Amino acid sequence: MEFEEVVKKRTATRKFSEKNIPQKTLERILKTASLAPTAKNLQPQKIYVLSSKRSLEKIDKISPCRYGAPTVLFVCSDRSIAWSDGEYSTYETDACIVATHIVLEATNLGVDNIWVRRFDIDGAKREFNLPDNIEPICLIPMGYADKSYTGNPMHTVRKNLEETVIFENNQ
Secondary structure (H helix, E strand, O other): OOHHHHHHHOOEOOOEOOOOOOHHHHHHHHHHHHOOOOHHHOOOEEEEEEOOHHHHHHHHHHOOOOOOOOEEEEEEEEOOOOOEOOOOEOHHHHHHHHHHHHHHHHHHOOOEEOOEOOOOHHHHHHHOOOOOOEEEEEEEEEEOEOOOOOOOOOOOOOOOHHHHOOOHHHO
């Protein structure tokens, strides 16, 4: 798929079928995630691939937004290895760039997905027994849209560039 087509097609899927993602497809998505740029190439991301019944039940305890997806990528970041100047750390930014690569490559490969920030962070740390240095960033439920899913009505609604972009000569 051409890049512009991937970007236009990517949407938030809110109803998944039970169909599993083939392992090779999942591996390709994760390989693309590993290519994401991070500050000083420190790669602090930690991606938990969750698809067992037990893990998905834990996700359902901490978030109402799995939407029946058979796989959830739980994107976290290791604060202890992310670049920091003492006041600011790139752990969250780095993981968000990785998550963007995930959703775009998934879309490119025909895997539906949604980026979710609506979850209980403390609950996630407890449920998945995360060490103190690992910070949860987002959940990415993924799979294949249920045949009854009609799509996201807001998908094509975009502001005009004049509302979001400021050229220096217009200041």
